[in-house]
Amino acid sequence: MEIEYIYLCVQAVDEKKGCNYLMNTWNIFGEISSDLQLVEKELQEAVKGPIPVLEEASSHLLAAGGKRLRPAFALISGKFSNYDLKKMIPLAVALELIHMASLVHDDVIDASSTRRGLPTVRAKWGNRMSMHAGDHIFARSLQLIHSIGNREISGILATTSVKMCEGEIQQILTAFDIRQTIKDYFYRIERKTALLIAASCRCGALAAGAERAVVRALGRFGHYIGMAFQITDDILDLTADQKKLGKPIGGDIRQGIMTLPMIFALRYYGENSRLAEILAAREKGEKEIKEAIQLISAAGAIEKTREISRRFVEKGLRELAILPVNPTRDLLEKLAHFINRRNY
């Protein structure tokens, strides 16, 4: 029911700014909704600084919204133990800042001009500002992580940051390479997405002083759900309504990022196929991108990919078995399903 409601909200704010859409998304977050609003306020505070243009750039990025999934997972994970809002908020904010910083740098790299329906920092302020705005947002996250004062959390986030970079670099190195395996794809999306979501769950649990077994279970849940999240993202890049997605579809084909539906479809058509030709080409027009999407879809690759995403969600849900059956666990389960079924 709630998920349906969110879809309606998203459609209703389709033409509006991302922040409205964000406000409505919060309905899925149940018991942590009001705490997430506090996260939002603290995010605004966190990007304040002595340089107005920098603050404007970061606020602009915040206004573009996003699902605030990482803060949400951290807060919910904390709810299973001694949830202390004062400890949870800096963590939640830091996680979203790390994510934001990676998005800003991604935009510099990918030369994409819209993200979440709003012009990117790069398009509005140029590459140089984007680069340093990303660095600044990331550095601000370090101050927050420092303020938490939990060594295990800072260790997890340092290692996660290193691996996230490795994922980005791997993505560049393998661009337009049609000989990638499913394993290569999983390696990349783990680093690109799953690790930070897993870290959000683990750190959320740690900040609340959870037992080892709970930290581990939530970490694994986050890992699997993170994988499912990225796989769904990669499906949406091929199938979504451009307006709902907030950016042009087929972006991965344009940038040569081989996603799971492409890998499945390439297996179906072979390396000498028309699809292979389009995907490997560094320059291509909108007509060819459309053609590639049709070929991928006709090969049944989208459905096959959906199945993989479903399986990751199931694996994730199984990790919750050791947790008590309560509304917080229900909320986590709902979020896991939402991630798989969303259409934006």
Added chain:
Amino acid sequence: MEIEYIYLCVQAVDEKKGCNYLMNTWNIFGEISSDLQLVEKELQEAVKGPIPVLEEASSHLLAAGGKRLRPAFALISGKFSNYDLKKMIPLAVALELIHMASLVHDDVIDASSTRRGLPTVRAKWGNRMSMHAGDHIFARSLQLIHSIGNREISGILATTSVKMCEGEIQQILTAFDIRQTIKDYFYRIERKTALLIAASCRCGALAAGAERAVVRALGRFGHYIGMAFQITDDILDLTADQKKLGKPIGGDIRQGIMTLPMIFALRYYGENSRLAEILAAREKGEKEIKEAIQLISAAGAIEKTREISRRFVEKGLRELAILPVNPTRDLLEKLAHFINRRNY
């Protein structure tokens, strides 16, 4: 004497790779020379990772050398208290990595194609790789800082990182703006350079468990010497032998960065002068850059700037008064003088 020797060494390896030059520079570092060689080895380890191209890019950057001033200041600062090499090395390596990361991102931004006489990461691997290589190097520093396990150190370095970004952004925002004051210039170079050198001294002292007063004195020493270092750098950008400097001179004029000699010269000639016209122009040829350098020099602005640098060194040296008179303090004093007198 030692300083003279270094100059000779530098000239001797003029045509060779930076690493040779680096080896010879170590002679100035006296009692910490062998520990600095260990830092060098650990730096190599720190940039290792699962992606060969990334490792190659980072090793390339390491081979280009650099003065390793930040590690040196950290180690020497530790020598006044309970110097424990195991604690000092990760800090020294982390400091150099933070510095390296900022250089890599600077290259992306500045579109400079040589740094320290070798092609930059950007020129060799492209902007996308540079950006993520910089992020990766910075994230590796976080792992090392984490391993030190000293909250005060991680706090200082987080705040320093935030402010360093603000300095970079301020530099972009004020590019080609001839109405800058000396105060604006000091604001920028403090963030760009002095803060990390001050942090190196403070953290080095903290890692060795120094008393508050010693930490503070060394921090202030680092601040003043860092200011002098950047001022000297800005002089060298106008006056150095291109081969010795390892990059084309006049880079700041090209990029519109208003340095102290320019600010002094602009005061002398006025806002409607030929110099003002060249400095404010976003596009300019080599001929105009040469003309600007001659004008700056003829105004006596280089000498005036040298005087400011000298004064910062003096202020720095005064901070050492509370430290015991011993070979370590002599070494710090020597380094301070070297910074001011170097010609590369």
